[in-house]
Amino acid sequence: METQDLDLERSELELDAEPMFLNVGPAHPAMHGTVRCQMELSGEVIERVDVQVGYLHRGFEKMCERGTWSQVYPYVDRCNYVSPMLNNVGFSQACEKMLGIEVTPRCAYYRIALGELARISDHLTCDGAMAMELGAFTPFLWMIKGREMIWDIMEEETGARLTHSFGRIGGMASPPTEGFKDTARAAVAEILSIIHESEQLLFGNRIFLDRLQGIGKISAEDAISLGWTGPCLRACGVPYDVRKAHPYGRYDEFDFDVPVGSEGDCLDRFVVRLEEIKQSARIIEQALKKLPNSGPINVDDPRVVLPPKQEVYNTIEGTIRHFKVIMEGLKIPAGEVYSYSEGGNGELGFYLVSDGSGTPYRVRIRPPCFLVTSGLERVITGAMVSDVVPCFGSLNMIGGECDR
Amino acid sequence: MPTFKIDGREIPFEKGETVIQAAQRAGIDIPHYCWHPGLSVAANCRMCLVEVAPPPGRPALMLNVLSYDPDTGEYVDQQKPKLQPACQQVVAEGMDIRSESSKHVARARAAVQEFLLLNHPVDCPICDQAGECRLQDYWLEHQHEAKRMRDEPVHKPKAQVFGPTIVYDAERCIVCTRCVRFCEEVAQDPVLSVRERGNVNEIVVSPGRELDHPYTLMTEYVCPVGALTAADFRFKARVWFLRSVRSVCQGCATGCNAHLDYDPRNQTVYRHRPRENQQVNRYWMCDEGMLDYQRVHDNRLLEARLATGRVNRGGTPQPESPEAVPVGAALDRAAELLRSADPAKVAVLLSAQHSLEDNFALLDLAQRALWSASAGAGARREPLSASRVFATGRPAGEGDQILRHQDKNPNSAGVAALLAPARPQNFAALSAAIDAGAITHVIALGSDVDPGNVAGDSRIASLGRLQALITLGTWEGPLSRAAHVLLPASSWAESDGQFMNAQGMVQESEQAIQPVGPSRPAWKLAAAIGVRLGLPIPWRTLEELRAAFAGRPQPAEPVSKRSLQPGAVS
Numbered sequence: 001m002e003t004q005d006l007d008l009e010r011s012e013l014e015l016d017a018e019p020m021f022l023n024v025g026p027a028h029p030a031m032h033g034t035v036r037c038q039m040e041l042s043g044e045v046i047e048r049v050d051v052q053v054g055y056l057h058r059g060f061e062k063m064c065e066r067g068t069w070s071q072v073y074p075y076v077d078r079c080n081y082v083s084p085m086l087n088n089v090g091f092s093q094a095c096e097k098m099l100g101i102e103v104t105p106r107c108a109y110y111r112i113a114l115g116e117l118a119r120i121s122d123h124l125t126c127d128g129a130m131a132m133e134l135g136a137f138t139p140f141l142w143m144i145k146g147r148e149m150i151w152d153i154m155e156e157e158t159g160a161r162l163t164h165s166f167g168r169i170g171g172m173a174s175p176p177t178e179g180f181k182d183t184a185r186a187a188v189a190e191i192l193s194i195i196h197e198s199e200q201l202l203f204g205n206r207i208f209l210d211r212l213q214g215i216g217k218i219s220a221e222d223a224i225s226l227g228w229t230g231p232c233l234r235a236c237g238v239p240y241d242v243r244k245a246h247p248y249g250r251y252d253e254f255d256f257d258v259p260v261g262s263e264g265d266c267l268d269r270f271v272v273r274l275e276e277i278k279q280s281a282r283i284i285e286q287a288l289k290k291l292p293n294s295g296p297i298n299v300d301d302p303r304v305v306l307p308p309k310q311e312v313y314n315t316i317e318g319t320i321r322h323f324k325v326i327m328e329g330l331k332i333p334a335g336e337v338y339s340y341s342e343g344g345n346g347e348l349g350f351y352l353v354s355d356g357s358g359t360p361y362r363v364r365i366r367p368p369c370f371l372v373t374s375g376l377e378r379v380i381t382g383a384m385v386s387d388v389v390p391c392f393g394s395l396n397m398i399g400g401e402c403d404r
Numbered sequence: 405m406p407t408f409k410i411d412g413r414e415i416p417f418e419k420g421e422t423v424i425q426a427a428q429r430a431g432i433d434i435p436h437y438c439w440h441p442g443l444s445v446a447a448n449c450r451m452c453l454v455e456v457a458p459p460p461g462r463p464a465l466m467l468n469v470l471s472y473d474p475d476t477g478e479y480v481d482q483q484k485p486k487l488q489p490a491c492q493q494v495v496a497e498g499m500d501i502r503s504e505s506s507k508h509v510a511r512a513r514a515a516v517q518e519f520l521l522l523n524h525p526v527d528c529p530i531c532d533q534a535g536e537c538r539l540q541d542y543w544l545e546h547q548h549e550a551k552r553m554r555d556e557p558v559h560k561p562k563a564q565v566f567g568p569t570i571v572y573d574a575e576r577c578i579v580c581t582r583c584v585r586f587c588e589e590v591a592q593d594p595v596l597s598v599r600e601r602g603n604v605n606e607i608v609v610s611p612g613r614e615l616d617h618p619y620t621l622m623t624e625y626v627c628p629v630g631a632l633t634a635a636d637f638r639f640k641a642r643v644w645f646l647r648s649v650r651s652v653c654q655g656c657a658t659g660c661n662a663h664l665d666y667d668p669r670n671q672t673v674y675r676h677r678p679r680e681n682q683q684v685n686r687y688w689m690c691d692e693g694m695l696d697y698q699r700v701h702d703n704r705l706l707e708a709r710l711a712t713g714r715v716n717r718g719g720t721p722q723p724e725s726p727e728a729v730p731v732g733a734a735l736d737r738a739a740e741l742l743r744s745a746d747p748a749k750v751a752v753l754l755s756a757q758h759s760l761e762d763n764f765a766l767l768d769l770a771q772r773a774l775w776s777a778s779a780g781a782g783a784r785r786e787p788l789s790a791s792r793v794f795a796t797g798r799p800a801g802e803g804d805q806i807l808r809h810q811d812k813n814p815n816s817a818g819v820a821a822l823l824a825p826a827r828p829q830n831f832a833a834l835s836a837a838i839d840a841g842a843i844t845h846v847i848a849l850g851s852d853v854d855p856g857n858v859a860g861d862s863r864i865a866s867l868g869r870l871q872a873l874i875t876l877g878t879w880e881g882p883l884s885r886a887a888h889v890l891l892p893a894s895s896w897a898e899s900d901g902q903f904m905n906a907q908g909m910v911q912e913s914e915q916a917i918q919p920v921g922p923s924r925p926a927w928k929l930a931a932a933i934g935v936r937l938g939l940p941i942p943w944r945t946l947e948e949l950r951a952a953f954a955g956r957p958q959p960a961e962p963v964s965k966r967s968l969q970p971g972a973v974s
Contacts, residue, residue, distance in 0.1 A: 302548040316524045317550045320540045323528050327535060327644050 019047060022385070026055040030133055030389045033399020035373070037380075037388065044384050051376045053402040060403045064363035068329025069095055069169060072363060077163040079367060080398045082125050083344035085118035085154065088167030093248060094339035094350035095169040098332045101299055107171045108250045109291040113184060114157065114166075116280040116287070120191060121150040122344030122396075123231070123273040123280075130270060130393035131202060134211050139198040146194045149187040156183065169330060170305045171298030181288045188281045195277055212267035216379045216391035219264060226378070227371035230346025232395060235272045236264035242342040249341075253290070256283050269394040304330045329358025345369050345396055367401030408499040410454075423490035423501055424452055434503055435513060435542050437520075437628045438580035439491035442687040443589055449520075449580050451542065453487040453512045457500035484508050510546070517547040523557040523603055525575045533630030535643040539578075558603045566596075567615035569635050569691060570624055574606040577631035583607060583623035590688060590806070591619040607631070618808060621694040625677060634675075636695060641667060641674045649914040650679060652903050654757070654896055655693035656803070657811035659905025660685035664697060664897055664916045671917040673700040673897055684905065690808050700897040703879045705851070706921035708734035709890040731891065731922050735929070738847075738889045739936035741872040745845040747774045751837065754828055755850025756797030756813030757878075758926055759901025760910070762893070763819050764953040765927030765943065766849050766876065767793065772939045790826035792843075794834040795819045798852045809906055814896075818904030822953075832856045835863035844871040849893070849926055851881030874933075876926045893926035894919040900946060901925075 020041045025031035034055035040048040060079065064072045076087040089111045096103065103111070128143030151161040156177055158164035166173045202208050220236040233240055241258045243251040259275035261268030298305045302321050311318030324330075334356035340349040346368030353362035372395050380391050405416040410427055417426035424434050425441070437449035458464040464485050471482040485508055490501070503509055521539065528534045560574035579598060584607065588594040595615055599608045609615050615623065624632045643665075651664035653676065661679040666672060676697045678689040710733070711726040729737075742750070752770040754763045774792075797813035820827050831853045837843045846867075855863040867873060867886040875887035878895050896903075898919040904910045919925065924932075927949055934941035943949035 303544065311550065314526065315550060316521050316526050316528070317543065317547075319526050319528045320543045321548070323534060324540060324544050 024388065026052075030392060032129070032392070032397055033402070035397060035399065035402070037376075037392075039385070039388075041385065044386070046380055046383055046385065046388070049377050049381055051373065053370070053373055053397075053399075053404065056399045056403055058403055060400075061363050061365065064360050066359070068326075068358050069332055069360055070325075070330065072360065073165040073167055074163065076365075077165050079365060079400045079403070080122070080344055080348070080369065081162060081400050082398055083118035083122035084162065084164055085114045085158075085166065086122075086341070086343045087348065088164060089115050089249075090339070090341040090343065090348045091350055092167040092169055093341060094337055094352050095332060097339045098335060098337045098352060098354060099169070099304060101170050101301065101304065103171060103299060104296050105250075105290075106175065106292045106295045107297050107299075109287045110172060110176050110297065111167075112249055112251065112254070113180075113284050113287040113291060114154075116283045117150050117153060117184065117187075119342075119344055120188075120277050120280050121147045123277050124150075124191070126393070126396040127198075127270055127273050130266075130390060131198075131208070133389045133393050134208060136202060136205070136208060139201055142194045142198055146187075146191040149190060153180070153183050153187055156180070168298065168305070170301060171296075175297040176291065181291070184284060184288060188284055192278065192281055195274055199274065209267065211386075211390055212265065212270060212394075214263070214265050214267075215387050216266045216269075216383065216394060217264050218375065218379055222378060223264065223375065226375040228346065228375060230343070230368050230372070231272045231276060232269055232372050232375075233346065234258065235261035235268035237262050242340055242347050246340070250290075254283050254286050256280075266390045266394040273396075331356060331358055332360075340366070343368050345372060345398065345401075365401075367398075367403075369396070369398045369401035370404060373397045373402055406497045408495050408497065408501065410501045411503055411505040417495045421495050423454060423488075423493045423495055423499075426495055427490065427503075432503070434490045435538075435546060436491060437538055437578060438582060440582055440585075440626055440687070443582060443585045443626070445492050446581050446585065447489040447492040449578065450489065450516045451513060451520075452490040453509060453516070454490045454493070455485050455502040455506040455509050456488050456493065457502065487512055513542075513546040514549070517542055518549070518551050520578050521551055522553050523575065525557070525562075527573075527576060527630065530639075531576065531630040532633045532638055532643075533576075533627075537630060538628040560604070560606055565635075566609050566632070567620055569620045570615050571633050571635055571638060572607060573631050573633070576629055577607060578629055579605050579607065580628060581607075582626040582628065583632055586619075586622055586626050587615075587617070590622070591617045592806070593617040593619075596623070618690050618692065618804065619688065619806070621691045622678075622688050625689075625694075634694075636698075637675050641665075645669065646674060647916075648677075649916045650912075651676070651897070651916070652814060652905075652911045652913040653685075653689060653693040653696055654699070654814045654903075655690070655696040655812065656801075656809040657813060657816050657906035658685065658807050658809045659814055659903055659907075659909065659911055660689045660693050660807060661911065662689060662693070664914075666897070666916045668917075671920075673697050673916060684907070684909065684911075685807055688807060690806075692808065697897070699879065700895050700917075701920070704895070704920060704923070705877050705880060705884055705890065705892045706923060708892060708922065709887065710734060710737055711888050711890075726890075731924070731929075734889050734891050735932050735936055738874045738891065738933050741845065741874060741889065742773050742847065742933070743937060745872065749842065749844040750774055751792045751794060751834060751843045751846050753831075753834060753846055753848035753850075753883075754793065754795040754819045754822070755848070755852075756795060756811075756816040756819045757850045757852065758893075759815060759896065759899075759903055759913070760818045760822070760953065761899075761901050761946065761949055762849060762876075762926035762930075763795075763815070763822055765930040765949060766847065767822060768943075768952065769930040769934045769939070769941070770847060772934065772941070773937055790823055790828065793823055793826075793828040794831060795828035796831040796834075796853045797850065799854045811906065814905070815903045817906055817908055818902070818910070821904060821908075830854070830856065832863060835866040838866045838869050845874075846870055846872070847874040847876075848883050848887075849876050851875070851877040851879040851884050853882050876929050878923070878926075891926075891929045892921065892923040893929060894923045898923070899925040902950075 022039045025036035026034040036052045038050040039046050076091045077084040079087050124143040124147045128140040132140035155161045158166040220238050223233050223236045237260050239258045239260050244258050256279045259272050261272050307318040307321045312322040332354040336353045338351045340347050349366030351364040355361040407414045407416050415426050415430045427434050434452045436452040438446045466483040467486050469482055469484055470479045473480050562573045564572040566572045584596045587596045595610050595613050624634045645667050646665040647668050648663045648665050651662045653660040653662045661681040663677040663679050665675045676694045680687050707728040708731045709726045710729050800810045801812045803810035864882045872888045874889045875883045876891045876893045877884045878893045896913050897916045900915050902910050902912050931941050943952045
């Protein structure tokens, strides 16, 4: 047997001092959406990290500039595709602000009820996936079951489970269905019991807590300087919620609390989302009480809202009205607006510029996730490799919103 | 300048102007159907009603009206001011007009709009006017409510053929009489008139006549609704898909300003519309010019060809075995022919069908090529002798005193001015020179020739005696059929170009669509031949080309590109 030619001059105990580079993503299951983390490791500690979000680029804002104002809805659906209804509502509000339109009470409460359902679906997805990625598969299945109930309601109301395109400038595509209130109440009750069971399962679990507690901490100052909003900011103890700070729609009539954390770690972000689900449930219950069973869902403004089909087919006025709104697009007065609402992950802002024509001159979106994701680098630098997954999960990056 | 007020805004006016004219000049739009700036005032649509405040110290002229009170369900006596049509009301100094600011005017406009739509059919989806229809625009702006009438609307004849170019739909007609007045006042052929009264009236053609004067398509153009439609454009395109460039009509030497409407998706040109220019065509165009856009796609040369030899059949030159080749190969062959030619026997044939750019490029190419061949480098550059420069175009046609010019070429004056003070010779002279053997090689622009009145065929036949004919042509014609080397040139719709009309005004026509097929602007083809000849061609872009011939066409009057006015559509 031949002797091995070992280099005995190099000590076998001395570790290689070269840093190790590790790529996670852009197609890694723990990277929700196409994000790539290029990490420089020293042992298991992340020395430096480069978070790259540019893998999803559809040119969303540019696409909005080629159709009519109403044709923007399918694009905003695909921004935060976990709670598209909130985007629909946010965009509608921005356009209505420019037009100086106030929606009908029925529409306002319907939007709040649907929007809060979408928020619950967003938070269920985030917390469920986060638990699953840490090995807790059961709560994930439970929470997704809850989300499924919401999506069933959305399908019943809008015809689509995910990309509804249900908002309209000056109203909604159609009024609530007859069974909406009952199914929504039933689903919310069921979801609350799912949350309760999941809490029991997770918060007594040492492994789960150890992997979240004190991990991915960020100070309130840092979070604010990064432009964070939503549950991630509130987990740091800052009680900023657009619904409370700048009430829009009819949120000022509602009684709800803004849950805040204290540490700004992964566990706080997890818990804040669970608590927000409970607050959303309160809001939905109030909204369903206030939601009138009859009355117009759309404002009565022929410049903006389509006429009933019966009129379109049988009267010249209806035909003209339909024609002007569809072919030329409804006209929004020249000017600019910044309109903001509380999206699933924070302040969802639309900065719109109109030149008075039927086509948007500029649609700029302020997606909460893009700013939150920009803080990922700070959150995981100095952490262990295994912390990447809970940190990333707790920030709830939505790829569609990082379309820059 | 004296002034008056509209809605509190001071507006200057000239003596004799009407309210609507002064307002339009100041950029204020008063809604109207029947008024057209180029036609007489009819004041029958009542859409432009405005309130005229009484002079200070005088009572307003008020009318007693019965007004329905929805709260009590009773009719009550009320007063409203007597409104005046802005198209007919002549302005006086200090007059106080209320248009947008008067609630009476707003009510009147809504009522007129409701009235005009009472019997209107539900036709928007099948109407060519949809998208540029006053009824649609004004309904949303001034009424935006459903009509109150519940009766069956009055039915009238639909799709009546008025003549070879126009189809009339009486149900859509609001009887504004713009078409009637146009035929009478501008076309000077009063062939249309109104029959009946009230809600059964309609436009009719005089018995025994058709709407067939040379300006029939203008009746469709002045129609503010979809009543008159052009047979040519009917059901061809939806106007909201069309884009428009400022173009110059290529039909004759008048050079009418036009909008060329095209669909950018399929790169197809669909129509011409007149563009206002008071110095050239005012608001109008003739049928010939309106349909001239068809040449962008009809009868086009869309391949390069090489012909090896030729035979004469019945006196007309016929190429022998013409063969389609890549444009590059044809350019190579053109350069080879020019290089091998005796420089003293080469002539240039310019075309009044093409822009100044194309003509200058060809002329400059020929000058450079022949000068370098005959004198060699270092010799002083002489302008090409006028005896070797010829120009032609389409044969002359019918003209009139309104717009149509006998010369059917858009750039005759420009081509003539390129060589100023000398003038290029006509096609007859070229034919004679070929027959005499003085010219053996010709590089020609365009497709048509104007052989003059005498012995046209024999003059065209002399093209068959050439040793080489290089044609940069856009359409099939005598020059393309006789060519040894044929290069496909783009039409005016496919590149920017300048044209000098019979008045000596240089006007610019903008590019609408991309060059069709393998065709390229003729000046680019000329540049490519120059490059193959190894010549230093200093104009590779349109800007360089224009800089190269700046000041070259010397028109009779100073050239003003600003003769182009933005087309105010009324």
